[in-house]
Amino acid sequence: MLQENELVPFEAKLLLGERLLVLAPHPDDEALGCGGLVALHANAGKQVHVVVATDGSAADPSVDANTARTLRERETSLGLARLGVSRPAEFLGLPDRLLASNLDSLRATLREILLRQRPDLVAAPSPVELHPDHVVLARALFDVLHGDAALRSALPPGSVAFYEVGQPFQPNALVDITGVSEAKEAAIACHASQTGLRDYGRFIRGLNEFRTMTLGAEARVAEAFVVASFDELRTMPWSELCAFVLPRWQGRLEPDAAPEPNAPSLREEHNLAAEKQTAVINDLYREIERLNGIVNEVHRSRLWKLRESFGRLTGRG
Ligand SMILES: [Zn+2]
16 A cells, blocks of 8 residues: 555645746636746746637637637736736637647647747646546647657657646645745636636635645645656556546555455356246246146046035035
């Protein structure tokens, strides 16, 4: 059995790249998922480039798509300013909730961005998120890093830090964001079109506070990540990555006990019981046939007729 500190980190990690590339499926994920990491990079004077894949126009059906797109781009820019990022975000403007139907072009765009930005740390949505756009963006990044040999040699050594938003996972890195948590909350508050629909600030605060459970008392707020190096992603199949991010670890550690040798299965037990019942019923039929034979025999016998006659004579027939 693994110990707790082998399942979740007990120490905060300083996850700091020279060039951080943030991939956000929607305009707000850069704040919700890794706003603390972004602020830490900005504070340390590192390069931060944020790419927002979809236009976020599907979140509120009461707002028309063009208005929503403009509003959400502005909210993202305001939020990034609160995190200390002055560099403008790159909006790909793909249709919200429909990333899956743009997978090929998304892969090509990501490849171009990776070559242009040459990041040594990529913050990306978790492959096991609830929202389909998050999963598709994670998959597109994985496909490019996994299968593109030319890209491999062109990129510097680096890592992907997968972040969580709607589906908590099993992290291998916890980043203490206590010092920048106010900036993160302020950045989330900039996405008023979204926090007005649902209280995302409260959900993320709860998640980030929970993530300090295994850290020292000085850590009040932390972001969790699953970090995998570019090299690991080159060799690891997608299914293995997903199992690594959200393992059913108890099942993995202690596989189901092997069935007892020669022990009948439930179906075999059921068949045996049915066979026994059929045998009992057949025995009963045979007994009824035997008794019927005796009755017929008695009817045909002289003795029976004699008794019948005596019965009539004595008034009992
Ligand atoms: Zn999202």
